[in-house]
Amino acid sequence: MAAFDFPVVTFDESGNTGADLLNQEQPVFALASTKISYAEADHVLGITKTPQTREAKFSRLKKTPAGRRRIAEFLRAPELTEANVKISFYHKRFMVVTKVVDLLVETLAHADGIDLYRNGANIALSNLHFYCMPTFCGPVRTETFLGRMGSQEQFKG
Numbered sequence: 001m002a003a004f005d006f007p008v009v010t011f012d013e014s015g016n017t018g019a020d021l022l023n024q025e026q027p028v029f030a031l032a033s034t035k036i037s038y039a040e041a042d043h044v045l046g047i048t049k050t051p052q053t054r055e056a057k058f059s060r061l062k063k064t065p066a067g068r069r070r071i072a073e074f075l076r077a078p079e080l081t082e083a084n085v086k087i088s089f090y091h092k093r094f095m096v097v098t099k100v101v102d103l104l105v106e107t108l109a110h111a112d113g114i115d116l117y118r119n120g121a122n123i124a125l126s127n128l129h130f131y132c133m134p135t136f137c138g139p140v141r142t143e144t145f146l147g148r149m150g151s152q153e154q155f156k157g
Helices: 038-048 065-075 092-111 118-137 139-151
Strands: 007-013 028-037 085-091
Touching: 007 038, 028 038, 028 092, 038 065, 085 092, 092 118, 092 139, 118 139
Parallel strands: none
Antiparallel strands: 007 028, 028 085
């Protein structure tokens, strides 16, 4: 392999509202990762660049027909395959609930000798809280609680 021609793993989030976990306009957070060489990355990113740009930004590219063509060509690049590109999507509101279960409920359960991660109990409990909390606690209390949890520094990923 030539210098800098070894696989490199990179991550980037969807931007926009990112860590604003209770944003009503963008309830989903997306995280993408790639594992390609610097040479492959240079080639793929070259598709989106123009002499006027220093960095490829989706928010700028999507605004013009030429930019949208570059995006489509970028997505068709042979270097970007299922083997080396992964995308994860997270429902932000559910993520707040899972963080509450993970950091608060699991801690208390563990102190009582209960393994909440065994057999997916953490997932079941997160689903139960997510779907039932508005009914049992009321929508206003649920919103207040999640708003406070979603804005706390220790709950940010």
